[in-house]
Structures are given as structure tokens and as C-alpha cells.
Amino acid sequence: MTPFRARQVTIVGLGLMGGSMALALRGCVETLVGVDPNPLTRAYAVEHDIVDSATDDLRAGVADADAVILAAPVRTIINVIQNRIGSYLRSNTLLIDIGSTKADICNVMGALPIGVQAVGGHPMTGKEVSGVEASDATLYHNRPFVLCPTRRTTPATRLRALAFVEALGAVPIEMDAARHDRVVAAISHLPYILSAALVATVASEGKDDDAVWRLAAGGFRDMSRLAAQDLGMMGDILGTNTQAVATLLALFRMQLAMIEAMLIGHDDEKLADLLRPAREARLDWVKRLEGKP
Amino acid sequence: MTPFRARQVTIVGLGLMGGSMALALRGCVETLVGVDPNPLTRAYAVEHDIVDSATDDLRAGVADADAVILAAPVRTIINVIQNRIGSYLRSNTLLIDIGSTKADICNVMGALPIGVQAVGGHPMTGKEVSGVEASDATLYHNRPFVLCPTRRTTPATRLRALAFVEALGAVPIEMDAARHDRVVAAISHLPYILSAALVATVASEGKDDDAVWRLAAGGFRDMSRLAAQDLGMMGDILGTNTQAVATLLALFRMQLAMIEAMLIGHDDEKLADLLRPAREARLDWVKRLEGKP
Secondary structure, eight states, rough: OOOOOOOEEEOOOOOOOOOOOOHHHHGGGGEEEEEEEEEEHHHHHHHHTTEEEESSSHHHHHHHEEEEEEOOOHHHHHIIIIIIHHHHTTTEEEEOOSSOOOHHHHHHTTTTTTBBBEEEEEEOOOOOOOOGGGGTTTTTOOOOOEEEEEETTOHHHHHHHHHHHHTTTTTEEEEHHHHHHHIIIIIIIIIHHHHHHHHHHHHHHHHTHHHHHHHHHHHHHHOOOGGOOOOOHHHHHHHSSSHHHHHHHHHHHHHHHHHHHHHHOOOHHHHHHHHHHHHHHHHHHHHHHHHOO | OOOOOOOEEEEEOSSSHHHHHHHHHGGEEEEEEEEEHHHHHHHHHHHSSSSSEEEEEHHHTTTEEEEEEEEOOHHHHHIIIIIIHHHHHHHOEEEEOOOEEEEHHHHHHHTSSSSSSSOOOOOOOOSSSSSSSGGGGTTTTTOOEEEEEEEOHHHHHHHHHHHHHHTTTTEEOOHHHHHHHHHIIIIHHHHHHHHHHHHHHHHHHHOOOOOHHHHHHHHHHHHHHGGGOHHHHHHHHHSSSSSHHHHHHHHHHHHHHHHHHHTTTTTTHHHHHHHHHHHHHHHHHHOOOOOOO
């Protein structure tokens, strides 16, 4: 495969993800341009050589780009695609987004002018901290980067997108958008909702008895972490993946109801039979993770 | 308060918790005795000076003790209290357990012979690893250690138990057993069940699509950790705290149902209104934790 090379790459959205991408692309791009509405973010990114130049003008920022990356929350990406960007791009510009849900984004990408080479993307990486100041050239290293085809993905588009992902040091995984959205509903969006509902339950107990907060320890710490995620980002995600999330919630309730029935019935053996495969699945997954490079 | 001093302390159960306790008590006890059924565990504990001597004979191990600590799973503790230990102890021996649920244990402690000074205990600490090899003298440092009174807790018993907890470097928190069990149902047992049900749901998806396992990342890692806990230990905990856990499950389902209704109804604003207090409660709790010494 031809390695990724570009004269100009424009990254729309200079947060942790966009900034880290800029750092990772340094070696294979002549000019890196950032588009961001926040003047402090732009100034920081230029001062720290994360990008070569930055603007708040989307049209000017993308006009001369060989590749444009949309690194913003899902609904901002959809808005940018629907309302403006198609007419600003040169023909054959590679357009990739990194939104957390893919069906809606890939759908609007499919309505872009013919000639735009558009692919949906979702890198499975992140950090506790956000913002351009947290940018890290290794953020994408060895992490899965999902690529989802759109009606504007030609065979050439696909090869360019694969090369782009490898330039980041990430591992491309290709699948259609619906499949992606179902998978992340299970491993990411359902866990978020459970974490939030758990914290709401514990907080309600904590109102009556402060000992709840004083005794909460490592188990609660892990299980409550996702509840602190950014509400705007999560609102976009849940709002654009409602069907898959609702399906997973229904499946989760079935699992919970079975455990509950055995618990209340004091059927210790059947309860253990239900909990054992979950224990083994978690242990197997950790082994698999550790076996990875 | 008089500091804790003892001629002989016997620890029944030389796992991570019992071994760490022995290490922490070194300075204020003349002789540390361990009771454990596993000869390899006993040999390790004696060789590494965790205890001075070890036996598998409960009667012999506790006969000369000033204080006895039951450091075993909940139902083993109950079994030891109900079947044997009362008649082996000298009068005025301090008896503390460290089981994860307290109502059943404190109840059977209340039926011990008058003269046994029995208190229920639950240190809120632990490690990913288990076993005497993982013993750590600082395991209890600055961690909450719940003490629950029983019918065999005299005012003198209470003072000795408080001194014992401080000797470990832990922070004593006194409350009745029912309150303790409700609190830990919320912060520990409910989270475990949610983690297990989540892993069961994800594993069921993973059977149809291996991408589930390939894409699972940090969020799933945190939310699935508790599912790997020891089944025997968790079976004892759930079996001796069924009512409180079932109550918390019912309260959790209410929180989940409200989130789900707003999600499916695409009522973004009300959904955010539900998720916001959970986010803030988690952030407040983390701040509170960090403010601690």
C-alpha cells in the first residue's frame, strides 16, 4: 500500500483528538491547517507547532486541503457536512470524520457532491483529559480505528483512508456503519448509561446517609467514572444511536432479571451458574488484551 | 484512648486481608498466630515472618489469644462462630471479623457465650491480587474500617475495637449492621451485579460479532472489572445481603427506566437533566476523595 502523503491536511476541531492527530501526521504532511472557533485554542495549537496555521473560517481552511478530518462531536460533524463543507472542497479531497456514531454521519456523507472522497471513521482511543493542551502524538498508536464506507467511498478512497489510519499508527478495522453502531452501543453507550443510573441510585441513597459517600471505594470508583463524561458529547451519541442503545438496554435488562430472580429465590447454585460465564468472559478478554502487541 | 496492646493475637484466615493485618500489628503484639487450612499458606506466612506460628487447629490457635480476628468469607465466618469458636475462647477475648456483610454475622455473634467481646468489622480496602503473598502492611492505612455492635459488645469491647482499628492505621466508622449492609449494597454489591450483567450482555453480542471484543476499550474495562471477582466470595455476600441488594436493584431499575424513557422519546433536554446530577455527583465525590489525607 502507498504510504499516506499529503501537501495539506486540514483538521476541523482542535481538541485532544484533532491535536493528537496533527502531531501524529507531522512527518507525512507538508502543511497542517487547523479550523477551530476558539481563538485561544488556535493560538495554542500554532504556538506549540501542533498545526502550521489555524483559522475559524471553515471555507478558507479546507479550500486547498488534500484531506480534511472532522474531529468534532457527532452533531457538529453532521451539521458541517449538511450545511457547508461539500461546496468548499476541491474534487478528490479525502474527507474522514472521527465521530463516535457512524450511521447518521455516513448517511449525510453519502449526499456530498460526487468527487468528495468521504469515509466514516471512529478511532477507539481517548484520555481522561480533553483539550488541545493534552495532545499526544502516540494517542492513536496500536489502537483500533474503525472505517465505515459511504456512498462517496470509491476503491481509491478506501485505500487512501487505510493509508491515513496507518500513518497515525492505528489499526484499521473496516465495517459498515450499522454494525459499528451496534458494537459501540454494547461496549460503550450501554456502559455509560449504566454508570449514570448507578451514580443516580447511589446519590439518592447518599442523600439519606452520608456514609454512602464515605465508604464508597474502588469498585464504585470504576463503575462511576463514565458517568462524568461530557454531557454534550454523550447527548449527541445517544441521540444518534438510539435504536441500538435501546436494543442493548432491553438485552441488558434480561440478563439483570435472570440474576435477580436467582438472587431473590436464594438459588445459590443457579446464581453462580449465571455469574460464572460473565467472570470467565471478562478474564478471557483481559488475557486477549494482554496478548496484543 | 489506650493504644492497642496484646500478648497474643490470632488471625483466622491467612489471605491478603489477614496477612496484611498481621504485618500492620507487628509492633503492638507479642505473638501473632495464624490459623489456616492450607499448609503452603501456613509455611509461607511463618517463613516470611508474617506470623510467628501457624496451625490448622482452630481450637489450639485461639485458646491463648487476647484477640481473635476472623478473616474469611462471610459464610465461613458464620460457620466458625456458630459451630465452634465460642467454647474455645477465654473470657474477655476480643473477637472481630472482617466479613463483607454484617447483619447475619453480628446476629450469630450475639449468641456467643457471655464474656466473649465480639464486634463486627468491615475494612473498606483490598487489592486486585489475593493470597498471603500479596500481604501489605499499609493495606489498611487511612481506609475506613466499619465497626458494628453486637449483643456481645460491651463499652469496654467497643474501646478495644476502636484501638485495634487505629493500630492498623485505619479510620474507624461505627454504625449498626443493617445500615452497613444497605450502604454496601449500594456502593459495592449493586455495582458487582451490574458489571456481571453488562459482561453477560456484551458476551452475548460478542458471540455473533467478534468485533465487540476487538473494539472494547477503557470504558468497558472499568465497567467489567468487578465481574471477575471471586464467585464464592460474592455468592456469600449476595446470599447474606439479599434484601438490601434486591431493594437497591429495584431503585436502580427506576433510574434506568427514567433515562430510557427520555432516550427513546428523543427528549434530549430532559435526558440531559437526568444525566447532569449523576455527572456532578461523581465529580463531587472524586473531589471529596482527593481532599482526604
